[in-house]
Amino acid sequence: MTGSHAAASFTADDYRARMDRAARAAAGAGLAGLLVAPGPDLVWLTGYTPPADTERLTLLVLAPDRDPVLVVPALEAPDARNATGASALTLHDWTDGKDPYAATAALLGASGRFGISDNAWAMHLLALQRTLPGTSYASLTEALPMLRAVKDAAELDLVAAAGAAADAAFEEIRDVRFGGRRESEVAADLAGLLRRFGHSQVDFTIVASGPNGANPHHEVGDRVIEDGDMVVLDFGGLKDGYGSDTSRTVHVGEPTDEERRVHDLAGPPPPPLPGRRPGRPRGHRRRRIRRVLHPPHRARHRRHHARTALHDRGRGAAPRARHVLLRRARRLPARPVRGAHRGHRHRHRGRRPALQRHDPGAGRRGVTGRGGTRDVRKTRRPRRTPQTCQTRQTRKTAARP
Numbered sequence: 001m002t003g004s005h006a007a008a009s010f011t012a013d014d015y016r017a018r019m020d021r022a023a024r025a026a027a028g029a030g031l032a033g034l035l036v037a038p039g040p041d042l043v044w045l046t047g048y049t050p051p052a053d054t055e056r057l058t059l060l061v062l063a064p065d066r067d068p069v070l071v072v073p074a075l076e077a078p079d080a081r082n083a084t085g086a087s088a089l090t091l092h093d094w095t096d097g098k099d100p101y102a103a104t105a106a107l108l109g110a111s112g113r114f115g116i117s118d119n120a121w122a123m124h125l126l127a128l129q130r131t132l133p134g135t136s137y138a139s140l141t142e143a144l145p146m147l148r149a150v151k152d153a154a155e156l157d158l159v160a161a162a163g164a165a166a167d168a169a170f171e172e173i174r175d176v177r178f179g180g181r182r183e184s185e186v187a188a189d190l191a192g193l194l195r196r197f198g199h200s201q202v203d204f205t206i207v208a209s210g211p212n213g214a215n216p217h218h219e220v221g222d223r224v225i226e227d228g229d230m231v232v233l234d235f236g237g238l239k240d241g242y243g244s245d246t247s248r249t250v251h252v253g254e255p256t257d258e259e260r261r262v263h264d265l266a267g268p269p270p271p272p273l274p275g276r277r278p279g280r281p282r283g284h285r286r287r288r289i290r291r292v293l294h295p296p297h298r299a300r301h302r303r304h305h306a307r308t309a310l311h312d313r314g315r316g317a318a319p320r321a322r323h324v325l326l327r328r329a330r331r332l333p334a335r336p337v338r339g340a341h342r343g344h345r346h347r348h349r350g351r352r353p354a355l356q357r358h359d360p361g362a363g364r365r366g367v368t369g370r371g372g373t374r375d376v377r378k379t380r381r382p383r384r385t386p387q388t389c390q391t392r393q394t395r396k397t398a399a400r401p
Contacts, residue, residue, distance in 0.1 A: 009158060009240050010047060015085030018045050019068045022147060027064040029143050032112030032135075035128075036060035037120035041140065043241070044148055048083035050076060057100040057124055060089070061107045071104050101127045110134050115143040158242045161198075166236060166244035169193035178252045179227045183207040187220045190235050199237040199244070206234035213249070227253045 022045060026034050036042050038050045038058050048070070050058055056073040068089035072080045077093040080086060092107075094100045101124075108114065111134035116125060118139045125137060140147065151159065172193050178186060187205040194202050208218035209225040213232040225231060229252045236245035251259065 012087045016088035033063035035116040037117040039119045046085040101131045105131045162239040162242045162244040165197040166246040201238040208232040
């Protein structure tokens, strides 16, 4: 929730209850207090938006056993007093030339762990650490992540009203002519409709036509929308301080059968198949759409399954696929092929070569092939050393007549 328009939707009692709830949540999280800087947190707790985000210190101090105190510059104090939640807190202003951090340190303890807004300026945090070296700080997002996430009934109504206003703007933009106009022209019409239905601020109006629709953050350009284009509309803004964010896709003209088929794939999930559990694993619909748009090559898939079946030890189909591999291997010729040594035969001399044919009865002595049984053992010749060569020469000389 941002913006000063939210102040008109809540009373001082609402802001007092929020500040009390935040102080109790801080105590429950083990924090000595909260330091809220200008931003969405300050607007949600007090309804006050500083006129400008400057280097002057503006800080809301919340502690479990103390009244809320808002430290503001003196020149911005009149605007702070006019905020809706000003009556539920105490204003403490400071003038230029004085140390605002010393005034803030007097509201805090000499030690303790405090939660501070994520968007607080680093210069302010470092100055507080120098003034109070015994203190430590944690971001509100980490310390109290659900502080603003839990909405009350009034907030839920405002959120629903902002969404309904965006939906009404979309229904009106559908009657606007798209074909032959630039994206910027349609975006201007969409922004005008958002303001007409109660938005005080328009944050973005994305109109992405044709190939521009593939860019999720397309900037509005001068492309002329043509008949047959699909146009992505992404728009939103603030209504009474609460945001709307809507994304829709429209088709200029009558869609083709292929476009309708792709659209139906992203529709509601189909009913469960007979004999299957209603629940689907995560990503089921995404994989189903991918299979329809990009069907796999069946023959290549089968070959891949046959090669990798032996390695899939944990799958139930692995033993069955292994026997299929062995049956196929019996029809291949029984010839040695290059094994795991990748051709380094000198390092594996004397070992049994890898065979493409499987025979459970074949052992070290032989393997049955097309040409019958043959011995795969290699007769290793004795190594010829100089001594062996000299002995043979002596024998040959002695044997001469």
